[in-house]
Amino acid sequence: MPPASSCDCPHLDCVGEITKEELIQKSHGQCQDCKVGGPNLWACLENGCAYVGCGESHTDHSTVHSFNFPGVFLSPSGLTGLKNIGNTCYMNAALQALSNCPPLTQFFLECGGMVRTDKKPALCKSYQKLVSDLWHKNRPSYVVPTNLFQGIKAINPMFRGYSQQDSQEFLRCLMDQLHEELKELVPEPYDQSNGITVDDSPEEDNHSQSDNDFQSCESCGSSERADNEVQGGNVLINDTNEAEMMIPEQDEIQANREWQKEKNMINDFYRSGVNGVMGGSTGVDMDKDVDTTTETTPIINIQMSNNTRPQSPVQMEGHIPKMSSSPPKAASGWPSLNPNKRQKKYRSVISDVFDGTIVSSVQCLTCDRVSVTLENFQDISLPIPGKEDLAKLHSSTHQTSLVKAGSCGEAYAPQGWIAFVMEYIKRSLFVSILSWFWGPVVTLQDCLAAFFARDELKGDNMYSCEKCKKLRNGVKFCKMQSLPEILCIHLKRFRHELMFSTKIGTHVSFPLEGLDLQPFLAKDGSAQTSNYDLLSVICHHGTASSGHYIAYCRNDVNNLWYEFDDQSVTEVSESCVQNAEAYVLFYKKSNEDALKERRRVSGLFNMMEPSLLQFYISRQWLNKFKTFAEPGPISNDDFLCLHGGVPPNKATFIDDLVVMLPQNVWDHLYSRYGGGPAVNHLYVCHTCQIEIEKLEKRRKSELDMFVRLNKAFQEEESPVVIYCISMQWFREWEGFVKGKDNDPPGPIDNSKITVNKNGHLTLKQGADSGQISEETWNFLHSIYGGGPLVTVRPSISHQEAESSQSEEKIEVETRSV
Numbered sequence: 001m002p003p004a005s006s007c008d009c010p011h012l013d014c015v016g017e018i019t020k021e022e023l024i025q026k027s028h029g030q031c032q033d034c035k036v037g038g039p040n041l042w043a044c045l046e047n048g049c050a051y052v053g054c055g056e057s058h059t060d061h062s063t064v065h066s067f068n069f070p071g072v073f074l075s076p077s078g079l080t081g082l083k084n085i086g087n088t089c090y091m092n093a094a095l096q097a098l099s100n101c102p103p104l105t106q107f108f109l110e111c112g113g114m115v116r117t118d119k120k121p122a123l124c125k126s127y128q129k130l131v132s133d134l135w136h137k138n139r140p141s142y143v144v145p146t147n148l149f150q151g152i153k154a155i156n157p158m159f160r161g162y163s164q165q166d167s168q169e170f171l172r173c174l175m176d177q178l179h180e181e182l183k184e185l186v187p188e189p190y191d192q193s194n195g196i197t198v199d200d201s202p203e204e205d206n207h208s209q210s211d212n213d214f215q216s217c218e219s220c221g222s223s224e225r226a227d228n229e230v231q232g233g234n235v236l237i238n239d240t241n242e243a244e245m246m247i248p249e250q251d252e253i254q255a256n257r258e259w260q261k262e263k264n265m266i267n268d269f270y271r272s273g274v275n276g277v278m279g280g281s282t283g284v285d286m287d288k289d290v291d292t293t294t295e296t297t298p299i300i301n302i303q304m305s306n307n308t309r310p311q312s313p314v315q316m317e318g319h320i321p322k323m324s325s326s327p328p329k330a331a332s333g334w335p336s337l338n339p340n341k342r343q344k345k346y347r348s349v350i351s352d353v354f355d356g357t358i359v360s361s362v363q364c365l366t367c368d369r370v371s372v373t374l375e376n377f378q379d380i381s382l383p384i385p386g387k388e389d390l391a392k393l394h395s396s397t398h399q400t401s402l403v404k405a406g407s408c409g410e411a412y413a414p415q416g417w418i419a420f421v422m423e424y425i426k427r428s429l430f431v432s433i434l435s436w437f438w439g440p441v442v443t444l445q446d447c448l449a450a451f452f453a454r455d456e457l458k459g460d461n462m463y464s465c466e467k468c469k470k471l472r473n474g475v476k477f478c479k480m481q482s483l484p485e486i487l488c489i490h491l492k493r494f495r496h497e498l499m500f501s502t503k504i505g506t507h508v509s510f511p512l513e514g515l516d517l518q519p520f521l522a523k524d525g526s527a528q529t530s531n532y533d534l535l536s537v538i539c540h541h542g543t544a545s546s547g548h549y550i551a552y553c554r555n556d557v558n559n560l561w562y563e564f565d566d567q568s569v570t571e572v573s574e575s576c577v578q579n580a581e582a583y584v585l586f587y588k589k590s591n592e593d594a595l596k597e598r599r600r601v602s603g604l605f606n607m608m609e610p611s612l613l614q615f616y617i618s619r620q621w622l623n624k625f626k627t628f629a630e631p632g633p634i635s636n637d638d639f640l641c642l643h644g645g646v647p648p649n650k651a652t653f654i655d656d657l658v659v660m661l662p663q664n665v666w667d668h669l670y671s672r673y674g675g676g677p678a679v680n681h682l683y684v685c686h687t688c689q690i691e692i693e694k695l696e697k698r699r700k701s702e703l704d705m706f707v708r709l710n711k712a713f714q715e716e717e718s719p720v721v722i723y724c725i726s727m728q729w730f731r732e733w734e735g736f737v738k739g740k741d742n743d744p745p746g747p748i749d750n751s752k753i754t755v756n757k758n759g760h761l762t763l764k765q766g767a768d769s770g771q772i773s774e775e776t777w778n779f780l781h782s783i784y785g786g787g788p789l790v791t792v793r794p795s796i797s798h799q800e801a802e803s804s805q806s807e808e809k810i811e812v813e814t815r816s817v
Contacts, residue, residue, distance in 0.1 A: 032610045078555055080134045081142035081567035089566055090167040093549035096564040097536040097586055099134050100553035101486050103627040107349045111619050113656020117181040121151040124181045142567040167538050167549050168490050168584050179350040186345035187637050354378040356484035359522055364465040365473045379488035382447035384504050393449050444510040452478050452520045479522035485628050487532055487587040494544055501544040508582055512574055515587055529629050532587035540583045552577045589629035604665045611663035616679040619659050633675025645685030654682060703737040705779060713773035723777035724790040726750050727768045747786025754790055761788050
């Protein structure tokens with residue numbers, strides 16, 4: 001090896017397109033961000049990039065060129081099989097179909113810092129690890145999904161063992177659990193002038209219950225909560241703390257006097273406050289219906305379905321039952337002292353990707369009253385029409401086409417009547433020939449038309465009109481109000497009878513591109529794009545009792561179709577996919593404008609214009625921009641609180657939640673999509689920190705007071721009256737005061753432990769209830785309200801054993817304290 005010369009390294013003469021002289025000149029220039037002079041500056045070696053910076057973390061330039069807006073994944077991957085670990089082909093097919101949904105998969109790959117949960121079995125962590133393995137650059141031939149399978153079995157006993165299960169049921173279970181673990185509270189509008197959240201809901205005393213139903217959670221279920229500060233309640237708790245500090249431990253007599261004074265304060269507060277509210281007759285009945293006797297126009301009653309998680313809409317036999325969005329009330333005569341409690345709204349990546357809304361309306365043909373129900377869904381279960389159903393559908397479709405052509409000429413006017421008739425004859429002849437040899441030809445559009453078809457409610461299927469208070473003839477309509485980013489369609493191939501199950505083997509043809517849902521969209525629907533392209537399809541081969549699941553998926557990197565059969569992954573043609581026996585299909589919105597917008601933003605990144613300001617944007621919304629056809633307005637709420645700062649519980653991992661953008665890119669995105677707010681500076685919110693401290697103080701105060709009251713109750717030898725409380729509610733309250741749940745429980749609900757005997761509420765035999773003292777009941781009721789009041793007057797000879805057992809329930813729940 002020749003000796004090294006004293007001259008500079010020859011490799012520095014030219015680095016890429018930049019010469020050594022240019023590098024030296026740049027190093028003595030200025031940082032383009034903070035204007036700091038050289039030397040020791042950094043120069044970007046990306047072709048066409050003239051950036052020079054100082055390398056400070058807040059102006060980091062190293063990740064700018066890593067953005068890949070036009071594409072989704074950086075390298076061809078995702079062609080990894082899944083090992084069958086005991087009749088788990090149903091799970092493998094479902095996981096591969098989900099894995100090839102770019103909005104969901106990209107979230108777990110790019111927004112991994114947001115995958116945080118303290119809920120067991122932490123299925124989102126197992127799914128994130130599985131997706132990372134499936135899409136790893138150095139991918140193995142197959143992956144063993146043991147951890148995720150164990151988590152699913154822990155959630156739902158149905159999947160335990162090694163028997164064959166339904167792939168669609170597995171999908172629902174998995175997506176429900178992912179939503180529960182990843183859901184976040186949707187922030188409410190905040191009035192900075194008053195420092196309070198703005199309630200934009202209508203006044204409850206001027207509207208019917210149906211109006212209140214519109215305030216429900218959009219997709220994720222709702223749970224009630226009490227305000228962080230209860231008027232009067234906190235005053236009482238603070239006073240008791242001060243009195244508690246004044247008690248000298250060595251003076252037992254003085255302590256007993258003070259303790260008796262505290263109990264009297266609780267009872268006096270309860271009698272003067274709660275009984276005063278309950279005794280008044282001027283309260284407004286929130287459940288009172290609007291008087292419609294004088295109405296001359298059709299009445300519309302709007303309701304909102306609010307399940308824990310939206311499921312597939314089920315076509316009702318008969319009338320549509322009223323599904324209230326509010327949790328069940330304890331009793332109409334037991335109002336809470338928390339009248340301002342509002343239902344919470346939650347969202348997650350699952351609801352963002354898969355949730356849509358269906359509006360169902362039933363019209364009474366006697367009084368013309370229209371009942372409208374908004375129902376959220378994450379998949380649609382479509383019937384497979386038979387021969388007779390197809391004939392009715394095609395006949396109604398033909399009649400509709402004739403009306404369109406004769407009136408506005410939208411469908412066949414440009415071709416003329418002759419062309420229309422010839423086209424209809426050819427189509428009818430073709431369908432007849434195919435039906436003669438292979439049975440009825442069913443398309444996915446036929447299944448959708450059967451699901452959304454007008455349904456006459458008459459005979460044994462009459463509609464129960466709430467206005468007429470009788471069974472009436474009615475008509476039911478069903479349309480889509482909002483379309484999901486990814487539409488999951490389930491075909492009802494299996495019929496489960498009492499003693500046996502059968503499978504419908506009819507072939508359903510489906511388009512690979514251009515599925516148009518415009519005919520099934522409501523007139524006031526919110527969707528801008530109604531065209532969908534197929535992403536993946538789950539197929540079932542075999543009978544209802546035995547069979548095998550596989551999945552056909554389109555790889556988002558090279559747009560080629562692949563068959564995923566457990567460990568085996570092979571490329572297939574489009575015709576092979578179209579001939580498949582589809583069971584579950586995943587369609588994604590198609591929008592060419594979204595692709596153009598991504599290319600435009602990528603070009604703005606490459607321009608590298610010097611910017612005086614850097615803007616923070618939500619990493620999750622940026623993922624939507626890269627994968628959604630309609631990303632919606634910019635939303636930075638996932639890393640900001642209501643006051644515009646970073647919540648204290650997110651400050652430690654804020655870098656996982658945000659991405660820094662140059663000013664030109666932010667300006668373009670903001671002008672195009674709106675939303676926000678604009679963020680230039682990140683700081684921990686002081687107001688939220690104070691609220692957290694107040695909440696902790698409230699928890700400690702409530703817990704300490706309960707322990708003291710319950711201890712005094714247990715020391716009583718023969719209490720005159722004992723109050724009963726629902727253990728279900730008590731466990732929710734216990735989770736709150738111990739910090740396991742961030743949300744206070746709703747009003748006390750004793751409705752499940754009571755039974756009405758001769759007009760009097762008594763304790764139900766065997767009810768899940770606990771026994772507390774009068775002071776404890778008054779203390780809890782003064783804060784949370786609710787009811788009804790249930791008391792027992794124990795007889796020492798007969799109920800002493802039962803009383804001790806019920807007291808042990810409370811003792812066991814609080815023993816850890």
